[in-house]
Amino acid sequence: MHIRAACHIDRAAAGWLSETAFNTLAMGFEPFAGAGSGEGRMATLDHPAAGVAGHESDPVPRPDVEREAATSGQADAAAPGIAAPNTLVTSLKRSAAVTPYRFRDLLALDDFERHARRFLPPMIFQYVAGGAETGSALRRSRDAYADYAFLPRMMRDTAGRDTAVELFGRRYAAPFGIGPLGGAAFIAYRGDLVLAEAARRMAVPMILSASSLIRLEDVHAQNPDAWYQAYLPGDQRRIDRLVDRVAAAGYRTFVVTADTPTLGNREHNIRTGFSMPMRITPKVMWQSATHPRWLLGVVARTFLKHGAPHFENTEAERGPPMLSQGSVRNSIDRDRLSWTNLEAIRRRWPGNLLVKGLLAPEDVEIARGCGADGVILSTHGGRQLDHVVAPLDVLPEIAARKGDLKLIVDSGIRRGTDVIKALALGADFVLLGRPFMFAAALGGAAGVAHAMRILKEEIHRDMAFLGVNRLSELGPEFLRHLPPRG
Ligand SMILES: Cc1cc2nc3c(=O)[nH]c(=O)nc-3n(C[C@H](O)[C@H](O)[C@H](O)COP(=O)(O)O)c2cc1C
Numbered sequence: 001m002h003i004r005a006a007c008h009i010d011r012a013a014a015g016w017l018s019e020t021a022f023n024t025l026a027m028g029f030e031p032f033a034g035a036g037s038g039e040g041r042m043a044t045l046d047h048p049a050a051g052v053a054g055h056e057s058d059p060v061p062r063p064d065v066e067r068e069a070a071t072s073g074q075a076d077a078a079a080p081g082i083a084a085p086n087t088l089v090t091s092l093k094r095s096a097a098v099t100p101y102r103f104r105d106l107l108a109l110d111d112f113e114r115h116a117r118r119f120l121p122p123m124i125f126q127y128v129a130g131g132a133e134t135g136s137a138l139r140r141s142r143d144a145y146a147d148y149a150f151l152p153r154m155m156r157d158t159a160g161r162d163t164a165v166e167l168f169g170r171r172y173a174a175p176f177g178i179g180p181l182g183g184a185a186f187i188a189y190r191g192d193l194v195l196a197e198a199a200r201r202m203a204v205p206m207i208l209s210a211s212s213l214i215r216l217e218d219v220h221a222q223n224p225d226a227w228y229q230a231y232l233p234g235d236q237r238r239i240d241r242l243v244d245r246v247a248a249a250g251y252r253t254f255v256v257t258a259d260t261p262t263l264g265n266r267e268h269n270i271r272t273g274f275s276m277p278m279r280i281t282p283k284v285m286w287q288s289a290t291h292p293r294w295l296l297g298v299v300a301r302t303f304l305k306h307g308a309p310h311f312e313n314t315e316a317e318r319g320p321p322m323l324s325q326g327s328v329r330n331s332i333d334r335d336r337l338s339w340t341n342l343e344a345i346r347r348r349w350p351g352n353l354l355v356k357g358l359l360a361p362e363d364v365e366i367a368r369g370c371g372a373d374g375v376i377l378s379t380h381g382g383r384q385l386d387h388v389v390a391p392l393d394v395l396p397e398i399a400a401r402k403g404d405l406k407l408i409v410d411s412g413i414r415r416g417t418d419v420i421k422a423l424a425l426g427a428d429f430v431l432l433g434r435p436f437m438f439a440a441a442l443g444g445a446a447g448v449a450h451a452m453r454i455l456k457e458e459i460h461r462d463m464a465f466l467g468v469n470r471l472s473e474l475g476p477e478f479l480r481h482l483p484p485r486g
Pocket residue numbers: 127128129179180181182183209210211229257356378379380381382410411412413431432433434435437
């Protein structure tokens with residue numbers, strides 16, 4: 001008994017020490033601390049807000065010894081600042097055992113958004129959080145989960161439950177991954193690498209966005225299991241050259257986003273001062289000056305250490321700087337993309353091919369006919385067409401005919417119960433966007449891993465409540481669709 005207690009203390013202490021070492025090395029600056037009056041104390045206790053410019057170390061350590069873990073689905077128990085994915089604790093034990101002090105208030109994924117609102121300038125926060133036009137698609141994508149209630153089963157011995165799943169021949173530690181997030185490295189320092197690293201350590205997939213600011217080759221070196229997502233023009237020669245670059249870099253999964261023939265109408269961007277290219281207006285200057293941790297810790301640090309960020313991965317060649325007029329030119333011709341292009345990609349791309357952003361069952365059938373291995377049902381997080389159905393609204397119908405096609409769902413997932421509802425209705429896997437983006441902004445790779453651990457713990461706990469040991473045991477019999485309440 002005593003021995004076990006001592007081990008527990010040692011592990012907790014070791015976790016705290018490695019967390020501290022990781023943050024000192026990796027960040028040299030603590031964006032989360034000091035976000036509000038109460039947080040200022042954390043800056044002093046945990047990480048003094050110093051060393052922004054003087055820190056030369058790589059922001060994301062890459063312990064090569066751990067690399068195998070990502071593809072085997074095994075926990076990366078020793079990752080600094082990241083409790084082992086298989087370390088599952090109750091919420092009461094959580095803060096004492098494995099949670100770094102600075103994350104103590106981050107108990108659920110929604111907490112990350114609330115905290116990020118204080119850390120990020122309104123224009124950046126809103127760019128991430130916002131939806132299109134009235135916000136109906138954003139709300140609907142999320143509210144759809146509340147239309148289902150659980151019908152749990154009891155006394156089934158769930159002591160051996162396991163959140164791992166297999167997808168495209170790989171075993172992942174949990175049934176969720178990180179969706180593509182454009183501009184991540186302008187929101188969190190080296191954001192694409194941070195997301196890739198956290199996903200590698202937690203043994204879940206991460207999809208690199210076409211609108212990312214770090215070379216896809218570098219992201220692949222960080223996480224050889226990362227997937228690539230493309231925004232494509234309807235010009236097959238340009239597409240072919242991009243496909244060849246992605247294949248040469250070693251990627252094995254290529255995602256074509258279909259729901260972006262043009263950019264969604266996001267009026268909130270204009271209201272808060274966000275524009276692309278970014279215009280340095282008095283409003284932008286004021287917001288930046290009043291959010292120095294983002295300005296210095298993300299923007300200044302990026303420019304000083306890596307130069308002006310470019311759209312590195314939209315085409316076969318390096319794209320224009322993010323802050324130039326060229327960034328607009330970069331997205332033309334996407335409304336020409338058609339299924340013919342997908343057929344041609346299928347002939348050229350040897351790996352897994354997915355189409356993201358589908359909602360209509362007919363489109364899913366066409367994607368299958370073109371040779372896609374999977375589809376991602378998505379409203380782009382409610383950022384494109386307003387008033388679209390939620391992925392969950394069409395999931396049962398599509399799942400009934402899915403056959404070998406892998407069904408992935410995103411948009412609005414925030415809880416373990418949401419993940420389980422999607423899986424019970426026939427999804428093979430789910431993705432999340434905003435929560436991991438905010439987590440990266442607040443706490444780097446350790447922050448993202450913390451968010452992932454929260455979600456994984458929720459799933460693990462819910463499996464016990466529902467009476468399942470494997471996620472594959474889930475089915476629609478665990479749910480009831482609730483009639484709308486008047
Ligand atoms: C800041 C931000 C950037 C995004 N960039 C891309 C992108 O480059 N490509 C893409 O296919 N989807 C992109 N998405 C959509 C996400 O991949 C994902 O579909 C969506 O965020 C899921 O909804 P959720 O944020 O509610 O989890 C982006 C979403 C956000 C919030």
